[in-house]
Amino acid sequence: MKKNPIIWTNVLLFSSSFLVAAVAAPYYALTIGFTAVEIIAMILCMGYCGIAITAGYHRLWSHKTYDAHPILQWIFAIGGAFALQNSVIHWASDHRDHHRHVDDNDKDPYSAGKGFWYSHIGWMLRDYQGDTYNNYNNVRDLQKNPILAFQHKHYLSLALLTNIGVPVLLGFIFGNMWGMLLSVGVLRLVLSHHFTFFINSLAHIWGKQTYTDQNSARDNGILALLTYGEGYHNYHHIFEYDYRNGIRWWQFDPTKWLIKSCSWLKLTWNLRTVPEDRIAQAVAKMQLKRAQQKAMLLPNSEQLLQLLEQEYQLLMVKLQAYYQLKKDFLQQRRAALVNQYNASEFAQRYQELKEHLQQQQNHWQRLTAAFQ
Template identity: 70%
Template sequence: MKKAPLIWTNVLLFSITTLIAAIGVPWYALTIGFGWFEIIATIICLGYCGMSITAGYHRLWAHKTYDAHPILQWIYAIGGAFALQNSALHWSADHRVHHRHVDDNDKDPYSAGRGFWYSHIGWMLRDYEDVEKPDYSNVRDLQKNPIVMWQHRNYLWLTIATNFGIPLLLGIISGNILGMLLLAGVLRLVLSHHFTFFINSLAHVWGSQPYTEKNSARDNGILAFVTYGEGYHNFHHIFEYDYRNGIKWYQFDPTKWFIKTASWVKLTGNLRVVPEERIEQAKLQMQLKRAQDNVRQKPNAEQLLQLLQHEYELLLARMQDYYHIKKQLLLQRKDKLVAQYQAVDFKHKYLEFKHHLQQQQQHWQRLVNAVA
């Protein structure tokens, strides 16, 4: 079978930068050495590229999970060119196709179903005519954004200016131009590329699926450390319009923290969040499905399946009651006309519902563990 033609620009770019990073950087480190200024500047540049992709390209433009001030958008646009991952318009068009047709080998531009290499980098090395190409019809909203379109029109010279200009400027400041070109120029670019590529590849094969098994995306806390919080990919693929990826306070998601912090100074706004009850219901459905799979081969399977279904429906009802009363409590707190005795009574009801839900959750967890 004839292979798709190579895209030589991409092949040469990835090959040359990888060789320099793998050979030139260690050689320079051993023979001459890098100072703290070069190392710190490279880490900052790497973070700038990564956050421009995750907070800008991904959560702002591809998914519209929040609004951003034009100043912040300009910063993202320049950082995205520095990251050298195509224009925000093209990147977002590809990514929206990926979400719409995830794991579809004929339509998903970087489908994990075609293997790790393909989803990681292979899809960019050959011109695969059998894969759906973005025609920008799915990013008409971004075509109305003057900053996105300015970056798209001027993408080539922006990538040259940032990828050579920023390391060169840093080299002049530090007095070590070659060292900065190697470290903040080449090594930073290679690491930035592969950290992002891990989301298309590694995040679809390594990790857990607490929310859905309808696609290959996984949650992986370790991967989140090198992808600025994007490692919670199973959550993202079912709740793509949430500005968060790591929803727990302890989950490493610096992109979420940055967006939230920026909202305090009015640089971001309209942060979209999936209701807590929808998230909990998705987790509960997955627990039910796995518990049902565990008991199907047992001798008393039919009885256990009925028990699981019954307990699931009880817990779901408790959950719905709890979140209903919680919403009412929040609305009541905003109503300054509510009498104090009513507020106390309502809070007592809320705590009672919460206690019943926790008891039911504990009972459910014991049942699920027993059939595992």
């Protein structure tokens, strides 16, 4: 069977940078030692590259979860070239195909169904896409963006300027060229690459499927720490147009925090979120599905399945009533139709429904937990 041709540019880039990071950087650290300035510079540059990919390449352009000021777009476009992960137009084209055909070994560019190595880096080492490699029909909207068109046209120049120019400039300023080239130049690049690649590989293997099991994506808090919040991948694959990945206040998602903070400065706007009721329904549906799978293995399975279905339907009724009341009130308030009497009546009714929903959710949690 004929194999796809090797992309030697990628093979040489990934192998040489990895060898330098794995051999030369540790040797330098043990014999000479990296200074605090070099370590801080590497962390800051790695953070800039990572945020440019997550907030820019991914959430802004691939999924259009919010709009951004041109200043912010330029910052992300340059940071993406610094991250050395191809142009926005090419990156977003691959990523949109990934979401449209997730886990399809023939159409998903980095399908997890082909294994860890392939989804992590193997898909970039051979020409698996063939004639479709430069087919950007799914990103015509991005091609109309002059900032992205410029970055795509001059990507190689921007990549060389940032990946060589930044470490050299820092080395000149702080008087240690080799230390900056190894830390900011190579080690930063390799870590930035593989942390991003973990989303294509580990985030489809390791973690929880809280919201859906219709694809292989997982939520993983540890990966979120390494990927600026992208580790909540199960949520992202079912609700890809939400500007957040970690939707709870305690979930580590600095990309979300940055986007939200920039909205206060009028640098971002039209931040898209998924309604709370849809999220709650997705969670309950998965809990029902897992409980049903366990119940089918137990005695009196028919009665247990019937009980689960009844309790689930009751939960859905109370959930829909609660969120519908909340939605109606907000619409009336925007239309200036709420007076003092309406507000008082709403508050009482809202509190009643909230308590009933909470009771039913607690009961549902206990019921489904019994099947764990």
